[in-house]
Amino acid sequence: MDPVPPPGPGRHALDPDVVAAADAVLDEGHLFRYDSVSAAASAAACFEREFAEFLGARYAVAVNSCSSAIFLSLTSCGVQPGDDVLIPAFTFVAVPSAVVHAGARPVLVESTPDLAIDPDDLERKITPRTRALLLSYMRGFVPDLDRVLAICAERGVQVIEDVAHGLGVQWDGVRLGRFGRAAAFSFQSHKRLDGGEGGLIVTDDREVALRALVQSGCYDDNWKLHFLDDEDHAWLAEQALSLPAFGMRMSNLTAALLRPQLGRIEGQLERLRARFHKVAGMLAHCPVRQPSQPERVTPAPDSLQFELTSLNGAQSARFIERCHAAGLSLQVFGLDPANSRCFWNWRFFDAQECPRTRALLGRLADVPLPLWVPDEDLAGMAEVIVDTLGGL
Secondary structure (H helix, E strand, O other): OOOOOOOOOOOOOHHHHHHHHHHHHHHHHOOOHHHHOOOOHHHHHHHHHHHHHHHOEEEEEEEHHHHHHHHHHHOOOOOOOEEEEEOOOOOOHHHHHHHHHHHEEEEEEEOOOOOEEEEEHHHHHHHOOOEEEEEOOHOOOOOOHHHHHHHHHHHHHHHEEEEOOOOOHHHOEOOOOOOEEEEEEEEOOOOOOOOOOEEEEEEEHHHHHHHEEEEEEEOOOOOHHHOOHHHHHHHHHHHHHEEEEEEEOHHHHHHHHHHHHHHHHHHHHHHHHHHHHHHHHOOOOOEOOOOOOOEEOOOOOOOEEEEEEOOOOOHHHHHHHHHHOOOOOOHHHHHOOOOOOHHHHHHOOOOOOOOOHHHOOOOOEEEEOOOOOHHHHHHHHHHHHHHHHHHH
């Protein structure tokens, strides 16, 4: 096998065992998951089982993106056209898009200064039309989960977790993705596990899992190529043809890329934490505010956020320009007129205002800390920020 070429700008080289796993699927020729002769021969089915075991869940359904995973989680949990779905005002455009795709209406909830959904505003926004909370952990930040879950339970609102940014993050020692009726994960190249694209639904609920399985594009009796039990087979034999099927499956090639990475994730999480603390510590005396996590959270940060509390708009713009000139990848969300993480740029549903979140995003700087950046470069990244702030 030829050596893997070095990474280009903004990406990392694939490890040799990941390339070898992909080569094995290519050599076999069964890229489509339902061309496999059995579940055990399907990389997609094996990845589903392995990820479910990793998370301690009963079911996992592999799909082609996290957007698909969110959409299928919503429809499989009974969200219908005309329902309201609560989402944090600080999240990525894919989250409200999936809600709209399901025929429902996104309702924005304010975020706290620590970048998590605000439980007080959550409680105010629940109405008789509210069917679900789509709890997005943007940049891995976690709210007071006990309070959020208690509010939803008391008001009869089901919780669906968007864990695209939270793989490996824990609350009281339990991984995110275990707190809602269903959870969606992302394997796009900027996430912890890199499949290029890819997503996955995790749940303990048989009906949610099997509805998602059929709707993802499992037709005829191809459910036999999943790791399911006899009760699951009986449910599918009776219910499968009553559900629409979409083409949202994960391929065996994507799953093959992901399987070796899953086994290394714990070590990577420790490295992420150490790298983050190194950079964050170097900014401790700067005139910025760094968001914090509850003590009960074990984070897994692959980016750094800080609020430019001492700068006005013009100074913030100069700060960004000078950081870019020094080679540092950095953004201030609210100063980008087309940023997909700013709710006021989402013009595909009714306009809603969350003034506290808007003000926060106008001051919030975001620096990626991907593992492909060498550890020895971290100090230089922090020095660029410190020196640039000092020169304004």
